[in-house]
Amino acid sequence: MKFSEDMVNAYADGELQGSEKTEFEAALLNDSELQHMLDEVLQLKSVLCNAYKDIEEPVQRQSPVVNYRVASYIGLFLLAFSGGWLSDSFVNSTNTASTQLNIATQMASSDSAALNKYILHIGTHDNEKFKRALDEAEALLVKYQNTKPVIELEVIANAGGLDLFRENATQYSERVKRISQVYPNIRFIACSNAIERLREKGIEPNLINTVHQGPTALDQVVMRMNEGWSYIKI
């Protein structure tokens, strides 16, 4: 029986089963051309694996999960007992006008708001989204300003979203400053990767002075989620 190249590949990749595999192995014993084809595929698989196996990320970061494990377990228990966090801690703020400013309302009726801690994430340069992020943040702060526990809110920006936190990059610079001054329990955080990318392009980020430089946006979001915070994607 003549085996196709696809069959040789399939055997090398462990995809042949049952009789197909048995027949292939029987043919291998006496067919030097087939052996040669298989050797070539196996060698190629091996050199491909080796070429990429030692690759590491450009920046090795300390995993925030380890540092915050204890806090996450405490959060887990609180949330498990409150009955929340299971379906409501991830909220996607969509683009439609009808859903604008409704995060606060959603959260008000949700048990996941038990901790009263929210992280808003913005990752694209979009004036409409910038406005919505600030509107959502203010709506949450106003709604929960007198509730216990005290609301904590972080707005994190990466990639194109970083422009929201740069002096004179958008029309919202003054509003970001004002919100920082009026509400002590909000933190604006800039992703370190996004800052680094700008500097690599020779652009100084020139962050608004009330904005904090954090770790990467991903690290911050994972850390907060492990602590039980609610994640809101703008």
Added chain:
Amino acid sequence: MNVFKLACRKVALVKRIEQSRSKLYRMALAWCHDPMLADDLVQEALMLALQKIHQLNNDAAFNGWIYTILNNVWLGYLRKSRPTEDIDNIVVADSASPEHEMLMVQIDFVVRSAMAGLPNAQRQVVSLVDLDGLSYSEVADILQLPIGTVMSRLNRARKALSSSIIKNRALYQNLSSSTDKNNFDQKKLRVVK
């Protein structure tokens, strides 16, 4: 008790997503061959995974799910950055520069260069199968292709890789022997002076 189990599962999933970072980075680099871009793609994919965590109903499907997200982010990037090109045919590197040739001092560079020269459609299939050992059906699900297409792309990719690796190795060997000869000539000149 169910509530507690679900909460534990969610914590475990968040951790698993975070722990996928290295392998996703390796895959993204194999696809785009740009370390900074690979890092950005992985960040974006992981953010989306965290956002869509509730959509993963079967933990056993985690690998396929997370690679599907990475693939969507990659295709989205290609569509945005090269809107007029056919995504399947996009190659990501030109290995013709002398600097690049000098870099190919090891087989790894030769292999990565050959990968970079593959059309995107082939590069994605061969990297998913060979770098992470995914089955043909998993790859078919991730890339939304029939299994037959996965197999034919894999075969074409491997043939192209083999011939490119052989060609580039020969090129390097010639380059390296001519460099040795130049060094030798320079040494002789120094002695004469």
